[in-house]
Amino acid sequence: MKLTIAVIPGDGIGPEVTAQAKKALDAVAEVYDHIFLYKEAQMGACAIEATGNPLPDKTIEICKKADAILFGAIGELKYDNDPSAKVWPEQGLFQLRKELGLFCNIRPVKAYEKLIKNSPLKREVIEGTDIVIYRELSGGIYFDTKELSEDGLSAFDVCSYTVDQISRVTHLAFKAAQKRKKKVTLVDKANVLETSRLWRKTVTEIAKEYANVKLDFMFVDNAALQIVLNPKQFDVILTENLFGDIISDEASVICGSIGLLASSSVGEKTAMFEPIHGTYPQAKGKDIANPLGSILSAAMLLEHFGLQEEADAIKRALEKSLTLGITTEDIKGKNQYSASTSKVGGFIADYI
Amino acid sequence: MKLTIAVIPGDGIGPEVTAQAKKALDAVAEVYDHIFLYKEAQMGACAIEATGNPLPDKTIEICKKADAILFGAIGELKYDNDPSAKVWPEQGLFQLRKELGLFCNIRPVKAYEKLIKNSPLKREVIEGTDIVIYRELSGGIYFDTKELSEDGLSAFDVCSYTVDQISRVTHLAFKAAQKRKKKVTLVDKANVLETSRLWRKTVTEIAKEYANVKLDFMFVDNAALQIVLNPKQFDVILTENLFGDIISDEASVICGSIGLLASSSVGEKTAMFEPIHGTYPQAKGKDIANPLGSILSAAMLLEHFGLQEEADAIKRALEKSLTLGITTEDIKGKNQYSASTSKVGGFIADYI
Ligand SMILES: CC(C)[C@H](C(=O)O)[C@@H](O)C(=O)O
Ligand SMILES: CC(C)[C@H](C(=O)O)[C@@H](O)C(=O)O
Numbered sequence: 050m051k052l053t054i055a056v057i058p059g060d061g062i063g064p065e066v067t068a069q070a071k072k073a074l075d076a077v078a079e080v081y082d083h084i085f086l087y088k089e090a091q092m093g094a095c096a097i098e099a100t101g102n103p104l105p106d107k108t109i110e111i112c113k114k115a116d117a118i119l120f121g122a123i124g125e126l127k128y129d130n131d132p133s134a135k136v137w138p139e140q141g142l143f144q145l146r147k148e149l150g151l152f153c154n155i156r157p158v159k160a161y162e163k164l165i166k167n168s169p170l171k172r173e174v175i176e177g178t179d180i181v182i183y184r185e186l187s188g189g190i191y192f193d194t195k196e197l198s199e200d201g202l203s204a205f206d207v208c209s210y211t212v213d214q215i216s217r218v219t220h221l222a223f224k225a226a227q228k229r230k231k232k233v234t235l236v237d238k239a240n241v242l243e244t245s246r247l248w249r250k251t252v253t254e255i256a257k258e259y260a261n262v263k264l265d266f267m268f269v270d271n272a273a274l275q276i277v278l279n280p281k282q283f284d285v286i287l288t289e290n291l292f293g294d295i296i297s298d299e300a301s302v303i304c305g306s307i308g309l310l311a312s313s314s315v316g317e318k319t320a321m322f323e324p325i326h327g328t329y330p331q332a333k334g335k336d337i338a339n340p341l342g343s344i345l346s347a348a349m350l351l352e353h354f355g356l357q358e359e360a361d362a363i364k365r366a367l368e369k370s371l372t373l374g375i376t377t378e379d380i381k382g383k384n385q386y387s388a389s390t391s392k393v394g395g396f397i398a399d400y401i
Numbered sequence: 402m403k404l405t406i407a408v409i410p411g412d413g414i415g416p417e418v419t420a421q422a423k424k425a426l427d428a429v430a431e432v433y434d435h436i437f438l439y440k441e442a443q444m445g446a447c448a449i450e451a452t453g454n455p456l457p458d459k460t461i462e463i464c465k466k467a468d469a470i471l472f473g474a475i476g477e478l479k480y481d482n483d484p485s486a487k488v489w490p491e492q493g494l495f496q497l498r499k500e501l502g503l504f505c506n507i508r509p510v511k512a513y514e515k516l517i518k519n520s521p522l523k524r525e526v527i528e529g530t531d532i533v534i535y536r537e538l539s540g541g542i543y544f545d546t547k548e549l550s551e552d553g554l555s556a557f558d559v560c561s562y563t564v565d566q567i568s569r570v571t572h573l574a575f576k577a578a579q580k581r582k583k584k585v586t587l588v589d590k591a592n593v594l595e596t597s598r599l600w601r602k603t604v605t606e607i608a609k610e611y612a613n614v615k616l617d618f619m620f621v622d623n624a625a626l627q628i629v630l631n632p633k634q635f636d637v638i639l640t641e642n643l644f645g646d647i648i649s650d651e652a653s654v655i656c657g658s659i660g661l662l663a664s665s666s667v668g669e670k671t672a673m674f675e676p677i678h679g680t681y682p683q684a685k686g687k688d689i690a691n692p693l694g695s696i697l698s699a700a701m702l703l704e705h706f707g708l709q710e711e712a713d714a715i716k717r718a719l720e721k722s723l724t725l726g727i728t729t730e731d732i733k734g735k736n737q738y739s740a741s742t743s744k745v746g747g748f749i750a751d752y753i
Pocket of ligand 2: 240241270476491494646
């Protein structure tokens with residue numbers, strides 16, 4: 050297979066971890082006889098520095114022409130703490146999601162046997178957990194009007210949803226549930242929000258088309274509690290944009306390390322793959338960041354194109370690195386040496 | 402001291418647990434020679450059934466005349482799953498918060514030695530945790546315009562904040578931090594929301610008046626992760642309405658049981674005290690619900706009026722019940738008998 054992959058390394062540790070994902074893809078290309086062409090593109094703080102724009106037109110063009118996108122992370126502290134900044138890195142990401150019509154973010158959350166000890170949660174609570182979160186990515190409070198009043202004394206953000214937006218992600222979630230434990234939990238705040246009530250109504254209607262899937266409802270405050278109290282009760286979690294952002298980051302504690310989680314963002318025409326972790330500025334340039342999240346997002350990319358065997362080869366290599374203890378500082382066991390980012394990536398590529 | 406206390410038992414287990422809090426207050430009144438007058442009032446599903454209105458005018462009147470309000474819980478499943486309902490129980494609660502100008506919800510979160518084993522989190526993660534959450538309660542997405550379009554195909558909710566709204570709760574949080582570990586963490590989503598950027602700006606300004614308090618910022622998605630990964634890093638958490646709702650419910654896992662957490666909601670003129678747990682419909686009328694959250698909210702009420710010794714008497718009695726294992730089903734130890742709601746309440750009142 051021949052694939053053109055847009056690569057957006059981004060800021061902080063993004064470039065370092067993305068480089069390891071490319072190594073893994075190159076190894077797969079060699080062993081399984083594929084051709085992967087990479088097109089690098091800029092987004093985030095580095096793009097602001099270079100062009101003044103967090104999402105240069107050229108990046109949009111490269112992404113639109115590519116078969117898929119591999120993304121690292123973006124963001125930089127100085128923008129977060131400067132409420133008067135006119136542009137900031139994350140704008141690039143929302144705008145790209147919009148330009149590419151990425152409407153659904155999919156985050157699998159599993160308890161890895163080798164990492165259970167790293168979780169703040171007790172073994173018996175998380176063992177056997179297998180959740181996938183479907184987060185709506187094109188609507189909600191991210192994309193509608195937001196305004197600071199002229200006198201600077203008040204501000205507002207509008208959260209809106211249409212039935213169409215809700216429907217398309219809902220169908221994906223139910224289809225996924227059919228292949229899994231046949232349960233969808235809709236997370237909302239229907240006792241407060243009008244948009245949540247529209248979600249309940251729309252999802253309840255659509256659920257009728259999937260008779261073998263059970264639909265549950267849960268308020269987001271309770272969900273934030275339940276996901277750490279008893280994560281095994283969940284199969285597919287379906288939710289709107291902001292709630293999905295919160296719940297899926299929280300759920301990463303189940304896995305034992307946020308450094309290991311990957312996600313895909315899918316649209317009608319293309320899809321983007323990225324680790325869940327952020328730019329981890331303290332580690333930038335030190336060759337100590339955990340590349341496994343990025344490497345797993347490369348595996349998700351391959352799965353997306355039906356290359357299951359290839360994706361499995363990456364996952365096997367990754368599990369091997371965990372078993373042998375060839376891991377970065379953040380997840381290493383007691384009395385174990387840690388390996389550098391590039392060493393972990395190198396091992397995985399070699400093993401493939 | 403003579404206090405008039407409005408009592409709103411509410412729905413589900415609300416009446417059962419509130420009855421135990423009253424027992425504790427009565428015991429305090431007897432021992433310490435106070436007069437507590439109770440005025441019962443309706444709110445929630447029971448009020449809808451009786452009057453069609455989740456917050457009858459009479460309830461508002463009683464609350465406004467009272468020195469403080471003791472509240473149980475409200476809500477009923479049938480309204481949650483009926484997106485076409487015209488009124489629902491929770492509306493009563495927001496409206497009451499509005500009528501009484503309750504602008505700040507305060508939730509202490511401590512790891513109770515006796516309950517650490519019940520937490521899904523590991524002992525070493527939570528031991529010694531002592532957080533208090535200051536949640537803004539009068540603004541945000543709860544109180545601004547919310548609308549379903551006429552054709553039913555879209556909906557929106559507006560989230561808005563003014564500098565004044567942000568300021569008053571911020572001052573309370575910083576004052577609290579001065580008496581504690583001198584650290585405030587503002588939880589927001591400033592990389593997406595205009596309201597969050599206004600929060601950062603306003604809080605940063607106000608922080609200058611409290612030179613001995615350190616101010617930190619954290620995005621809500623990261624906060625949802627950090628609060629279970631490393632809760633000891635927090636002292637005072639300050640946040641807007643919806644984020645506070647989510648984060649504080651989540652934080653209850655630290656305590657080992659949501660049944661034990663209480664909160665106060667304060668305004669300029671009055672204050673309301675309530676357990677954090679909901680109506681727990683499965684337990685309604687069975688005399689099995691945990692009354693400790695409600696009893697602790699009575700203790701918070703006493704503290705609010707400077708009756709520290711009296712509040713401590715309640716807390717000592719409560720700790721004693723835990724030590725002796727006179728507890729409800731939900732928190733009992735292995736091989737222990739459980740006691741009924743009224744038995745736990747009775748023990749605590751007697752002990753006082
Ligand atoms: C960087 C940030 C704006 C983004 C979001 O909130 O969507 C991130 O948290 C994510 O989840 O991808
Ligand atoms: C009942 C509900 C509307 C309420 C809220 O979201 O404020 C509750 O969750 C709370 O935290 O007091």
